[in-house]
Amino acid sequence: MAEIIGGVGCSHVPAVGAAFDKGRTEEPYWKPYFDKLPPAREWIERMAPDVCIIVYNDHASAFDLRMIPTFALGVADEYPIADEGFGQRPVPTVYGHSDLSWHLAESLILDEFDMTLVNEMPVDHGLTVPLSVMYGHREQWPCRIVPIMVNVVQYPPPTGHRCWRLGQAIRRAVQSYSGSERVMVFGTGGLSHQIHGERAGLINTAWDHAFLDRLVADPEAAAAIPHLEYLREAGAEGIEMVMWLVMRGALSGQVTEAYRASHVPTSNTHNGLLLLEDHGGPAVPAVHR
């Protein structure tokens, strides 16, 4: 039986990727942020997942307004790095796990989560920046990666509660997989930020930390937060934080917070990093059967 060993919550700020790629991590602006990463990298090295399921959003790279899936699951063995207008990020190719993906597809859809299935999907900074944050510079990523794309660009994104329940369904799916993979689930994006309009630059660290506290200790309360509260308190683009609920839903009730760090600013964003170790437990049964 495959098992979920933990979860990572991680912002996916494009400027972090650019600073990392261009070797600017020691500059005064970036150093305080990058100095917070070594404990996270040591942790994931020790946890050694075989597969990372990365819940992220596409930023008008692979998808655009012609077609807007709410939840899309990558089922390929390989995902190219997107060119977001500056050339591809110089990071290793993302190799998938097609067999696990198709198991997830079957399990999730029969579990009433109507995923869009995607064979060809370039992955943008939403997915690759968290990999750089957690693994640093690599010749190749030390794990297989299963991308789950969530629409958060076109309002409305799925509710926090729906994301939380998708996470629970992912746990059921992973635990029913016949392989022996150790799986880490990433929720990415956030924390508070707004990058458009006259209110651009909004940061609300107090709200963010209250959100993280609830996410760890009382995730059902976090899952009940309505969209209006994210938009108002965490900035219009802070609504990405619903993706952290997919990660938390995939974990059991028995988690330990292994590490938390945050930093203002990384470009326009309160940057957050949260590592949760899962002590195991059965999946929550599906409610519809």
Next chain:
Amino acid sequence: MAYRDEERDYDDIPGTYVFDGRRSRQGYHLNMFCMSLLDERNREAFRADEAAYLDRFPLSPEQREAILERQWSRMLQLGGNIYYFYKLGACDGLSFQQVAAAQVGVTEQEYVDMMVHGGRSIEGNRSRRESGGSRG
């Protein structure tokens, strides 16, 4: 009452243009023009003759002018989405924070300084009632 006329609970958040169906409908061609700039050949064609390139897209006269004049806030008001219209900014060689500063109406340095000092405070910025009626 049509969908587009329904009031939204988030309409009172100041300086914020939630990219809902109303804006997506209005800005579809503007945003898809921006999307086309992901392709280097299209960027070259656009730079060579901006007006002629824009003829490929059924834009409103206002959207066309906002693009040609690089009026970022106006693009937002005409249905543009930041993830799309920043592709035009990138094509022009602008940093993200330059485009953000333009929407706020401050210089890039003022914007960067605000972020370095912790960003824009939530206090006074939750709703237009709280902020004394600033538009958004």
